[in-house]
Amino acid sequence: xxxxxxRSRKPIYEQLMDKIKEMIMYGIxxxxxQLPSVRSLSTQLTVNPNTIQKAYRELEREGxxxxxxxxGSFVSPEQQQPTQAQQVDMRERLLKLFAEAIYLGFxxxxxxxxxxxxxQEQERGHHHD
Amino acid sequence: xxxxxxRSRKPIYEQLMDKIKEMIMYGIxxxxxQLPSVRSLSTQLTVNPNTIQKAYRELEREGxxxxxxxxGSFVSPEQQQPTQAQQVDMRERLLKLFAEAIYLGFxxxxxxxxxxxxxQEQERGHHHD
Amino acid sequence: xxxxxxRSRKPIYEQLMDKIKEMIMYGIxxxxxQLPSVRSLSTQLTVNPNTIQKAYRELEREGxxxxxxxxGSFVSPEQQQPTQAQQVDMRERLLKLFAEAIYLGFxxxxxxxxxxxxxQEQERGHHHD
Amino acid sequence: xxxxxxRSRKPIYEQLMDKIKEMIMYGIxxxxxQLPSVRSLSTQLTVNPNTIQKAYRELEREGxxxxxxxxGSFVSPEQQQPTQAQQVDMRERLLKLFAEAIYLGFxxxxxxxxxxxxxQEQERGHHHD
DNA sequence: GTGGTCTAGACCACG
DNA sequence: GTGGTCTAGACCACA
Numbered sequence: 001x002x003x004x005x006x007r008s009r010k011p012i013y014e015q016l017m018d019k020i021k022e023m024i025m026y027g028i029x030x031x032x033x034q035l036p037s038v039r040s041l042s043t044q045l046t047v048n049p050n051t052i053q054k055a056y057r058e059l060e061r062e063g064x065x066x067x068x069x070x071x072g073s074f075v076s077p078e079q080q081q082p083t084q085a086q087q088v089d090m091r092e093r094l095l096k097l098f099a100e101a102i103y104l105g106f107x108x109x110x111x112x113x114x115x116x117x118x119x120q121e122q123e124r125g126h127h128h129d
Numbered sequence: 130x131x132x133x134x135x136r137s138r139k140p141i142y143e144q145l146m147d148k149i150k151e152m153i154m155y156g157i158x159x160x161x162x163q164l165p166s167v168r169s170l171s172t173q174l175t176v177n178p179n180t181i182q183k184a185y186r187e188l189e190r191e192g193x194x195x196x197x198x199x200x201g202s203f204v205s206p207e208q209q210q211p212t213q214a215q216q217v218d219m220r221e222r223l224l225k226l227f228a229e230a231i232y233l234g235f236x237x238x239x240x241x242x243x244x245x246x247x248x249q250e251q252e253r254g255h256h257h258d
Numbered sequence: 259x260x261x262x263x264x265r266s267r268k269p270i271y272e273q274l275m276d277k278i279k280e281m282i283m284y285g286i287x288x289x290x291x292q293l294p295s296v297r298s299l300s301t302q303l304t305v306n307p308n309t310i311q312k313a314y315r316e317l318e319r320e321g322x323x324x325x326x327x328x329x330g331s332f333v334s335p336e337q338q339q340p341t342q343a344q345q346v347d348m349r350e351r352l353l354k355l356f357a358e359a360i361y362l363g364f365x366x367x368x369x370x371x372x373x374x375x376x377x378q379e380q381e382r383g384h385h386h387d
Numbered sequence: 388x389x390x391x392x393x394r395s396r397k398p399i400y401e402q403l404m405d406k407i408k409e410m411i412m413y414g415i416x417x418x419x420x421q422l423p424s425v426r427s428l429s430t431q432l433t434v435n436p437n438t439i440q441k442a443y444r445e446l447e448r449e450g451x452x453x454x455x456x457x458x459g460s461f462v463s464p465e466q467q468q469p470t471q472a473q474q475v476d477m478r479e480r481l482l483k484l485f486a487e488a489i490y491l492g493f494x495x496x497x498x499x500x501x502x503x504x505x506x507q508e509q510e511r512g513h514h515h516d
Numbered sequence: 517g518t519g520g521t522c523t524a525g526a527c528c529a530c531g
Numbered sequence: 532g533t534g535g536t537c538t539a540g541a542c543c544a545c546a
Contacts, residue, residue, distance in 0.1 A: 009529095011535080011536060011537085012536080012537075013536080013537090021229075022225075022228070025228055025229065025231075025232040026228070037517080037518065037519080038518080038519065038520095039517090039518085039519095047537090047538090048537060048538045048539070048540095049538095049539095049540090050536095050537075050538075050539090051536080051537060051538080053519075053520075053521095054536090054537095056519085057519095057520090061448070066265045067267075067518090067519060067520090068264060068265075068518080068519075068545090068546085069267075069269070069518065069519045069520065069544070069545055069546085070517085070518050070519065070544075070545035070546040071517095071518060071519080071545080071546060072517090072518060072519080073518090073519075076265075082233045082234060086233060087233065090229070090230055090233055090235065091243060093226060094226060094230060094235075094240065094243045095243055095246060095247050095250075096151075097222060097223065097226055098243060098244050098247035099151070099154055099155070099247045099250065099251060100150075100154065100219070101219055101223060102154075102247060102248065102251055103154040103251075104211045104215060104216065104219055105211060106219065106223075108244065111223065111240075111244060114220060114223045114224055114227060115227050115237065115240060117224060118224050118227035118228045118231060119231065121224075121228070122228060122231060122232075135455060136453045136455075136463075138454075138456075140456070140529080140530060140531090141530085141531080142530080142531090176531090177530095177531050179530095179531065180530080180531060183530090183531095269544080269545060269546090270545085270546080271545080271546090279487075280483075280486070283486055283487065283489075283490040284486070305546090306545095306546050308545090308546065309545080309546060312545090312546095340491045340492060344491060345491065348487070348488055348491055348493065349501060351484060352484060352488060352493075352498065352501045353501055353504060353505050353508075354409075355480060355481060355484055356501060356502050356505035357409070357412050357413070357505045357508070357509060358408075358412065358477070359477055359481060360412075360505060360506065360509060361412040361466065361509075362469045362473060362474065362477055363466075363469060364477065364481075366502065369481065369498075369502060372478060372481045372482055372485060373485050373495065373498060375482065376482050376485035376486045376489060377489065379482075379486070380486060380489055380490075396544095398520080398521060398522085399521080399522075400521080400522090424532080424533065424534080425533080425534065425535090426532090426533085426534095434522090434523090435522060435523045435524070435525095436523095436524095436525090437521095437522075437523075437524090438521080438522060438523080440534075440535075440536095441521090441522095443534085444534095444535090454533090454534060454535090455530090455531085455533080455534075456529070456530055456531085456533065456534045456535065457529075457530035457531040457532085457533050457534065458530080458531065458532095458533060458534080459532090459533060459534080460533090460534075
């Protein structure tokens with residue numbers, strides 16, 4: 001299911017967050033779907049429960065999932081309207097990455113191809129039911 | 130010259146690296162141009178000299194600048210051909226960011242506009258002499 | 259009748275307690291009025307019967323309702339004189355909340371308006387028969 | 388400095404958050420002032436460092452403080468404009484508490500007195516330098 | 517069973 | 532020295 005790099009500079013709980021976000025964005029995890037429990041993921045990934053917990057908590061804070069004590073953790077119902085802060089942040093990240101890509105010699109066509117690819121992967125995920 | 134955000138979670142030395150990389154990519158810092166000395170930057174930004182040195186060391190390791198002991202630090206001569214590893218890495222970063230942007234509701238047109246903006250900022254930097 | 263927020267961090271039994279307390283305070287539930295049975299509420303709200311029972315048990319412990327085994331649960335007869343402990347507790351909660359509201363920029367007028375609103379809602383409830 | 392109730396139902400880290408928020412709102416902790424380090428508070432309160440850490444992290448998330456790895460934790464520069472969400476939330480909390488207070492027999496005058504008291508305590512804190 | 521809190525103690529990167 | 536991450540393992544409240 002997941003592959004985590006314990007030697008990476010990026011904290012494990014952040015790697016986990018990224019993976020789960022990805023699966024939600026690609027539609028592999030559907031709205032209201034139940035996530036694996038903290039304990040099961042913990043044993044499955046041989047990672048401490050606290051670390052999983054931390055990832056889940058942060059994902060809840062960011063609105064991707066919600067947790068019900070005693071029941072489990074679930075994917076949030078829908079993509080809520082993105083905050084203005086989120087949009088501004090994304091613009092900045094895109095601008096920075098574009099600048100870096102241009103510097104590395106990426107052309108407009110390269111970027112368009114990558115965009116198409118991203119779109120296709122997202123659609124593939126959604127038709128995956 | 131620089132503005133560092135002490136409140137950011139990002140380490141100061143990384144912020145410094147990003148700023149300098151940006152200035153190189155935008156052509157504000159020209160190839161072979163001399164960078165400010167560790168001492169002067171340290172007092173100017175009221176940042177620990179060790180922190181400046183770490184940023185310079187890392188930038189040298191990544192090939193953006195080179196240091197001549199006793200003379201100073203300089204911007205690397207020319208944009209060397211990007212490594213294949215660099216290109217593969219950039220493709221992945223672009224794909225991930227595109228996916229996230231799409232999830233946040235960014236359209237193809239939004240991305241194109243941002244790309245044009247990035248191009249313009251880069252050109253503006255180069256004409257800045 | 260009720261709407262429970264499964265996404266809230268607040269335990270369901272507490273949400274239930276709050277709703278019932280509110281209805282008593284607003285006079286929507288009259289003294290001596292019979293509450294719905296545990297079973298019916300359970301099916302109506304699709305909530306575990308144990309959870310309903312816990313809410314009722316706690317409400318009885320706090321004096322808002324009383325239960326007659328075999329007959330059902332009823333709203334307590336009259337607003338008994340509030341304990342001194344209850345009053346002291348309420349003063350503290352008000353002081354803290356006022357401090358926070360002031361910090362958030364709420365003015366005396368804002369608070370007065372909200373007070374009037376609370377009064378009106380309470381009167382509306384009582385005239386609701 | 389602090390007094391924590393380990394037997395309380397409210398988690399220790401939340402109690403800590405409330406205390407620190409209070410001290411910031413009352414001006415006892417000034418903007419940009421350094422907070423005690425995680426470790427020092429930990430030994431001082433005989434509470435595990437992780438618990439202090441959690442409180443600090445949440446406070447940072449809510450904008451009350453900010454932390455610089457390697458330097459320390461500091462009170463945020465100023466009261467930033469409250470979010471609309473914060474204001475809506477506060478209105479609801481005030482309405483609910485007013486309803487409860489009215490139910491307990493608190494009069495308009497009682498509430499006004501408590502408001503004046505809250506104002507005074509806040510001013511006292513700010514003149515405390 | 518679930519998520520949530522907490523302790524004890526270790527290690528790391530940063531300044 | 533600082534904050535941040537992580538493990539090992541315990542206990543609690545909730546459904």
